[in-house]
Amino acid sequence: AQSVTQLGSHVSVSEGALVLLRCNYSSSVPPYLFWYVQYPNQGLQLLLKYTSAATLVKGINGFEAEFKKSETSFHLTKPSAHMSDAAEYFCAIQGAQKLVFGQGTRLTINP
Amino acid sequence: KAGVTQTPRYLIKTRGQQVTLSCSPISGHRSVSWYQQTPGQGLQFLFEYFSETQRNKGNFPGRFSGRQFSNSRSEMNVSTLELGDSALYLCASSLELAGALSSYNEQFFGPGTRLTVL
Numbered sequence: 001a002q003s004v005t006q007l008g009s010h011v012s013v014s015e016g017a018l019v020l021l022r023c024n025y026s027s028s029v030p031p032y033l034f035w036y037v038q039y040p041n042q043g044l045q046l047l048l049k050y051t052s053a054a055t056l057v058k059g060i061n062g063f064e065a066e067f068k069k070s071e072t073s074f075h076l077t078k079p080s081a082h083m084s085d086a087a088e089y090f091c092a093i094q095g096a097q098k099l100v101f102g103q104g105t106r107l108t109i110n111p
Numbered sequence: 112k113a114g115v116t117q118t119p120r121y122l123i124k125t126r127g128q129q130v131t132l133s134c135s136p137i138s139g140h141r142s143v144s145w146y147q148q149t150p151g152q153g154l155q156f157l158f159e160y161f162s163e164t165q166r167n168k169g170n171f172p173g174r175f176s177g178r179q180f181s182n183s184r185s186e187m188n189v190s191t192l193e194l195g196d197s198a199l200y201l202c203a204s205s206l207e208l209a210g211a212l213s214s215y216n217e218q219f220f221g222p223g224t225r226l227t228v229l
Contacts, residue, residue, distance in 0.1 A: 036220075043115075043201055043220040090154065097167040098144060099203075099218060101154040 002027045002093045004074075006102035014110045019063075019078040021105045023091030026072065032094040033074045035065055038104075039087045047089075050074060061085070083109050113138065115204050115221035123227045129190040132224045136183050136204030143185040144218060145177060148199040157200075160185055161207065192228045199223045 007022040025031055032051050036044040048059025055067040061084075065076045074091060086109045091102040116135045124130050136143050145157040156169040160179035177187040183204070189196055203218040 041222075041225075043222045044203075045220070046217065049217065094216070097142070097159040097161070098156040098169070099146075099154075100156070101146075103153045 002029075002031065002095050002100055004033075004091045004093045004100060004102040006089075006091050006105050008105055009103060010106050010108065012108040012110060013081050015083055016080050019076070019081045019085065019107065021076040021089050021091075021107065023065075023074045023076065023102060024072050025074060025091075025093050027093060033065075033067065034092045034094070034099065035059065035063070035074075035076050036090045036092060036101075037061075037087050038090065044090065047076070081107075081109050083111065085109055115202055115219055117200075117202050117221040117224050119224060120222065121225045121227075123229065124192050125229050126192055126194060128192050129188060130192060130226060131186055131188045132200055132202075132226070134185045134187075134202030134204075134221060136185070136202075137206075137219055140204035140206050140219070141183050142205045142207045142216065143179055143183060144203045144205075145185070145187050146201045146203065147171075148201060148223070149195075149197070154201070157187065189226075194228050197226060197228045199225050 003026045005024045034049045035047040048057045050067045058064045063078045088104045088106045090104050092099040118133045142161045144159040148154045159167045163179045174190045179185045201223045203220045205216040205218045207216050
């Protein structure tokens with residue numbers, strides 16, 4: 001069965017600092033991996049996806065993620081945090097007709 | 112193109128009642144999935160429908176059911192509501208090519224229905 005694990009349920013960074021949200025996956029087949037963001041009282045918005053093309057994936061709002069097979073990781077980064085980045089972030093892996101999500105990481109931005 | 116819409120957005124029910132939630136996918140999308148989101152369990156897959164057929168089901172009791180209509184709109188029903196059913200219910204649709212069961216299909220999520228059971 002495919003799964004993802006997000007390390008850290010809460011991450012706090014200062015405005016302008018590097019954002020690093022960690023995600024490790026487990027899969028017996030080449031994975032399709034996703035990062036979603038959820039703002040309060042809203043649904044999920046796709047930030048970026050890895051579909052076995054380039055290992056460095058660029059997404060919306062300045063986010064990017066690097067697929068590392070040797071480390072089974074797909075960490076999300078952003079060079080400079082903005083107050084508007086405060087939200088919950090979910091890493092997900094595609095299973096059979098479904099997405100399997102990590103537990104989520106709540107990102108707080110300090111002014 | 113309009114996104115995924117879910118109705119109602121908010122719902123309050125009492126224990127023992129039943130509830131029906133509705134989801135309209137993006138035009139042309141034939142696959143609709145449902146997820147339950149709670150603070151304790153996170154995001155959990157409920158079921159997925161494609162062309163009016165349920166293809167996959169998560170580990171939920173039989174009180175949770177769903178269906179899909181010929182226009183791809185979907186409904187989910189929860190009978191005999193329990194307090195633990197309070198959650199945000201998210202619907203997602205995807206454009207899936209025929210026969211491409213194992214390929215990548217981007218899912219687009221609706222805003223969710225917030226169900227509170229008292």
